[in-house]
Every structure is written in structure tokens, then in C-alpha cells.
Amino acid sequence: MKAFQITRFGETPALRDVPSPEPGPGEVRIRIAACGLNFADLLMIEGRYQERPEPPVTLGMEPAGWIDKLGPGVGGLTPGQRVVVHAPSGGLAEYGCFPADRCLPLPDEMSFEDAAAFQVAYGTSHLALTHRAGLKRGETLLVLGAAGGVGLTAVEIGKRLGARVIAVARGADKLSVACDAGADHLIDSESEDLRDAVRTLGGADVVYDPVGGTQFDSALRATRPEGRILVIGFASGTVPQIPANLLLVKNLSVLGFYWGGYLRFAPQALTQSLRQLLDWYREGGIRPHVSNLMPLERTQEALELLRSRKSTGKVVIQVAPAE
The missing domain is CATH 3.40.50.720 (NAD(P)-binding Rossmann-like Domain)
Structure with missing residues (x-):
């Protein structure tokens, strides 16, 4: 599969061919449709973000897509279900494995592009x-x-x-x-x-x-x-x-x-907040502003929009077309 990665902190990230991951206990594998970019991705590249996974690191903290496979012990989710995830990394790839408890099911009316621009x-x-x-x-x-x-x-x-x-x-x-x-x-x-x-x-x-x-x-x-x-x-x-x-x-x-940080010490506050926000979305009261929707091959260019502060609202990477 294709993944946008760094092999060490401080280097220029690149799109690489890597093996598709397998979900471990409590994880799901997601076929990623879109991933929102955040300023934190730039800090991750430089090794200055609060969380520092061991390289190589697939970038991307806000993927949305379809559940492709369930790991051992996962319940309450089904293959084919549409979800968005908040994760420290892994979203800028064709597939990614993430903790099941970080998956938020999407309303039918929410597109993957909106979902990738919404949560963070x-x-x-x-x-x-x-x-x-x-x-x-x-x-x-x-x-x-x-x-x-x-x-x-x-x-x-x-x-x-x-x-x-x-x-x-x-x-x-x-x-x-x-x-x-x-x-x-x-x-x-x-x-x-x-x-x-x-x-x-x-x-x-x-x-x-x-x-x-x-x-x-x-x-x-x-x-x-x-x-x-x-x-x-x-x-x-x-x-x-x-x-x-x-x-x-x-x-x-x-x-x-x-x-x-609320995922660790007060997840209920975060969950209640997201429920309120999804209600507002369903009512039509809020809509993400996506200024740039770009393919995975142009992720480096998309990150430059954030670095130079030329974008407005969110920049989203389209990994796979919606079905």
C-alpha cells in the first residue's frame, strides 16, 4: 500500500510502498478515504509534537474511511461501517490500524471529506x-x-x-x-x-x-x-x-x-462534546470549511499550505474516492 511517511524526525516525508498492516487486539483496520491535515502534523515531522511514535511514522491524525477488518476482541463495530478516527499518526495511507475505541461512527449525511475536517x-x-x-x-x-x-x-x-x-x-x-x-x-x-x-x-x-x-x-x-x-x-x-x-x-x-489529552484523563468530556457537535451538524448548524482537497500524491504540497499559512479552514487529503 501507499503511505506518506518519515523514517526519522526532521527529514522530508515521502510517499512509500509499505506492507498493509494487520489489526491487533482491540484494533480495527480502516480503508482510508480521506484524512485531514493539522498543524500538529508539521510538529510531528520535526519531532516537536507532544506524542512521538517511534519512526518510521506514517503521518496523518484525522483519517476517515470504511472499517476493513476487525482485530481480536473488537465488538460493536462491523466491516464496511463508515468511521472517523483521532489518532497520533497513521492516517495518510491507503490502510491503517487504529484502536476501536477511537472510532466514531459517521452519520449517513456526513461525507468523508467533512468527517476528516471535522473532529479535531x-x-x-x-x-x-x-x-x-x-x-x-x-x-x-x-x-x-x-x-x-x-x-x-x-x-x-x-x-x-x-x-x-x-x-x-x-x-x-x-x-x-x-x-x-x-x-x-x-x-x-x-x-x-x-x-x-x-x-x-x-x-x-x-x-x-x-x-x-x-x-x-x-x-x-x-x-x-x-x-x-x-x-x-x-x-x-x-x-x-x-x-x-x-x-x-x-x-x-x-x-x-x-x-x-482528554482521551487519556477525561474521555467522557470529549465524547459529550462530539455528540453535541454531530447534533449541530445533522441540524445543518455547522459545516466544515475545506479550502483545499488534494490527492495523496500531493500531500507535501498540501503541508506547505499549512506551513505558509496560505490555506483557510481545513486542508484535506483524498486517499480514495467515496463509494
Whole structure:
């Protein structure tokens, strides 16, 4: 089978011919139809992600497809069933073996492309804003990187939860995407002073930050007393250093958030969140924004879209055509 792999951390990944895997106890083998890309895939290549499987590593954390074979001891799933998986790796291949308890059955109305773009981005924003930050109706939510994979879902979910949403992105095209997702106010990070612009709008109660760097610093200073700042990631490449004196003076809270970590210490919170999100999808209330759908052979090009921050919403790799 074809698999997009690295044989050591730090090398350029490549599409390779490898043996098809066999499912072990508690696993299923999936014939993969599509796989969503995430900024975490870039960190995995560099060996800087929170989880580091032993190379060789098949990349891809968000595959969707058909169950092809059940491993020993697996119940409740059937061959041919359509599922999406959240896994640390293995999704950018024609077949992959994954723990059965990480498989989420798909609604009939959800395409594989939507499924591959759905779980991590919407799951991150929903659980972060509801469970971690406790965003309330009428509060002001500031979203950095608002046209990116998770940022765009934060805009959409923030509006659905009744917040006033300020979206920050680079350039008119990306701001237009955030506006279409429901943002009330738009700030161009290329041409406007973020701190002054947010303060002019009255400040923020909750900050959603997948960017880090100087934008974190500006947002921190534009947050209202008792505000909450969600640390989602560091797409800028710079991890901010937090001045504790500002937290003290303004009674601020900085909240770290890693969606995948809930699989280990609070899986029920993650499961409840995904159920709510699937209900919203069935109702037509949310729809993933896929800016680029590309074949497995162009995965390196697709990753460059993430690295250069040229994409909006999600980039999805189509591994096999839907049946």
C-alpha cells in the first residue's frame, strides 16, 4: 500500500510502498478515504509534537474511511461501517490500524471529506470554549488566526454560543472567510495594531489563541479583568513568555488546552462534546470549511499550505474516492 511517511524526525516525508498492516487486539483496520491535515502534523515531522511514535511514522491524525477488518476482541463495530478516527499518526495511507475505541461512527449525511475536517478543529474549539473557558452568552470572544483550521471553528462556535466575536486574520481574503463564519468585528493583523483595535471595541472576555508570539502579548493587554486566555497552539513559531504581574493586576487566567489529552484523563468530556457537535451538524448548524482537497500524491504540497499559512479552514487529503 501507499503511505506518506518519515523514517526519522526532521527529514522530508515521502510517499512509500509499505506492507498493509494487520489489526491487533482491540484494533480495527480502516480503508482510508480521506484524512485531514493539522498543524500538529508539521510538529510531528520535526519531532516537536507532544506524542512521538517511534519512526518510521506514517503521518496523518484525522483519517476517515470504511472499517476493513476487525482485530481480536473488537465488538460493536462491523466491516464496511463508515468511521472517523483521532489518532497520533497513521492516517495518510491507503490502510491503517487504529484502536476501536477511537472510532466514531459517521452519520449517513456526513461525507468523508467533512468527517476528516471535522473532529479535531470543531472538537478543539467546542471543548475549549465550553468546558475550559466557560464562554457565556453576551461575552466578547477574541479569536486569533481566525481563518485557520481551528480559528474558523472558534468563530462559528462562539457565535452559536451567543458571544460577540472579534476575528483577527491576515488580509482581506481571510477576514472575508471569518466574516462569513459569523464574526461581528474584523481586525487585519497585517495593517492594524491589535491591542489598540481590541481596546477600541471594549476589550475581550475570552481570547482563543492558536498563534502565540506577539499576538498573544497584544491580546493579553487587551483582555478585560477576569478574562480567560486559551492557549491552543503556536502557529507563529514563538511560544510567548507570560508576565505574571499582568495576570495578578487584572485577575486574568491563562488556560492551556490540548484536545487529544482528554482521551487519556477525561474521555467522557470529549465524547459529550462530539455528540453535541454531530447534533449541530445533522441540524445543518455547522459545516466544515475545506479550502483545499488534494490527492495523496500531493500531500507535501498540501503541508506547505499549512506551513505558509496560505490555506483557510481545513486542508484535506483524498486517499480514495467515496463509494
